[in-house]
Amino acid sequence: MNKKPENPFFTTISIPDEYFCDRKKETLDLINGLKNGYNIVLKSPRRIGKSSLIKHVFLQPEIAGQYNTLYIDIYGTKCAADFIREFQNGFLSASFAKFERGRKSVLSMLRNLYFEVQTTPGGELSGARIGFDGETRISFTLQEMFNFLEQTNKPNIVVFDEFQQIQYYPERMSAILRSFVQQMNNTHFIFSGSSRHLLSQMFDMPNEPFYKSAKSMDLNIISIESYREFCRSMFRLYGKEIEDTAIDLVYHLFCGNTYDMQQVMKAAFAGAVKTRAVDVDAIIATIQLILFDKDKDFRENLNRLDNQKERRVLFCIANEGLATGLTSASTMKRYGLDNASSVQNALRNLCGDKLNMVAKVGRSHYKLQDKFFELWLAKMNHTFDAKVANAGVLFEAVREIEG
Template sequence: MNNPFIITGSIPEEYFCDRREETKKVIRTLSNGGNLCLISPRRMGKSKLIRFCYDKPECADNYYTFYIDILHTSSLREFTYAFGQKVFEALHAKSRKMLTAFVQGLKSINAKFGFDPISNAPTFSLELGDIIRPEFTLTEIFDCLEKADKPCIVAFDEFQQITKYPEKNIEALLRSHIQHLSNVHFIFAGSEHHLVTEMFLSSARPFYNSTSILELHPIVTEEYIPFVCHWFDVYERNIDAKDVLEIYRLFEGNTYYMQKTFHEAFINTPVGGACTLDTLRRTIDGILEEASDGYRQILSRIPERQKELLYAVATEVKAEKIMSAGFIRKYSLVSSSAVQAAARKLIELDLLTEEDNVYFIPDVLFRMYLQRLKNTNLIFII
């Protein structure tokens, strides 16, 4: 291992910081036949936690495990396509018998089936256009997993995305399948707190009371700071605990951005050297520069009034009473109705979040980028 601060792929247990109790709850819930709703802000480590649990012997030795990120999907057909592809890929790596059963069970699609002439393993070429009746194909996928020779765990990441599909009653359709499955257990992970909690905690919704709930919070400083200092020390580098705390506070405990910062800072610190505040400043400048093209693209696609509100909220960090005369006057906004319309659209785009009448930008790095645009001399680490 060249860098102990891993940001891509699976993380070996010794490099995985804390999450002991969360790991126990995930495995305990699933191994006892339950389903789990996992809620956390984006980039807080929920996908890494799921994959970490999948790699534990309790899951790896006893279950077929599937992970499907549906954030990029915009319809039931795309959902079904992503689901089918991931099931095929996972079974291809794990079970020839189950792979064959899966391929033979998909009768409703025009996919291209065949056999590899060298390995004689089934091959499968599925295009989005091959799925004509996604509700039928979905039934066939669930039926295959229900008949599998081992129990299955299916994780749908960014599950709130199904509420944005044009088709009606997607929640009810999925719930009607899931409630009858005994060989398949589910993790429904989501990052848009208000949407996910409404889906699983409102008595008017199909998934009400159907899962255990686990909210993922930042790893506490008492765990994270010694973790960082330990691995710098193991690799003969030095970092001060109070500087690690500065990064923790800057990113508000956001797992990915802290890990990314220390991953890059580790590279920038030679063996026998010290990672200083200056090293960390340069590292964060580099991360912001790396992300800036994507953020510029986002800003180029939204109207001026939405941009003005984003800048105002970024400046406040946590903004209250954004439709009040005082807030509008302070940031030279147009009117309360214009702010309300802009906020509604930004929330739909997941560029703004509202909790208990407090508005904030959920992507901490994007907020920092906006703050720096308004103040080019801004230095984030004091």
């Protein structure tokens, strides 16, 4: 085993097995699906653990020894040229490129591609020309990479993380990709992403190219029992202790969001001493410290709202935790909102891509995207203590509506 890290609570996506919480069933399901030749769509809300799970699966002996793995994150891509560039980067970090011979053949293939489609008149590498010749040229470029994958000695697993992004490209990327994906025998794919709506549209609608082409997997939050056990054992590994009530409070307050919980546990662990178990008070103090660190960012967040109505609606949702009936007379009165259409407008802006501060839950409920921001607003509003006291009840309500 490698050297013990200073802190066992990771907030990066590559987590050594010993510090990875549960996901046993999901790991098995993914491995079995891949070994049986399925392509898989992996969906979950943000920051629940898709990317970490995929990286974890790649480390398992059934996968690590048997397959070449390519992990391609297309979150920041905007067009087919960006996609191809990320795909090429994936080739360079794939296991078949780790050895000199493999690397040479990957480089010689990519060099062809660069000269073919990505050189400026000055001889500089650039992705800009790829789009010019339209879809035929894009297909040609991808063809080379997919051909390469068909010829590797070991089979391949290719992950396209944040796959829904291709729906925003100007090119008809899903049709182009689908034509390759369906012909591959030596390669299986994981398409993963956080937009359930877009991914479902891509894989469940009969008129879409990827219709029914992959097995669907929804990643849920880690169970409270598993997270409790995990936290206790991580603390014990270092001779420290944490009380169950403290773990439960974090779980409920952050609605089981893996990233948020890991952030709190990481800080709580760092501040813990061996002579005293971390209890609820210590956890609250830890969260307050994190909020203090984020204070400047959250103030800037608030300054992005240019009218009082948006602020009031935001405070209302933060205060309620899970808000509904925002245009009812009693709610409007309580939060100083004076007309229904301006509340609707404010909601639209708060949920929109530009601000992206509020998420719609189910048909008619709203909640803040970032729990830390919600808690910070609660602090400003002197309702932080009430939020802590109601954490369990709110958690149940959110779970019921999210399903």
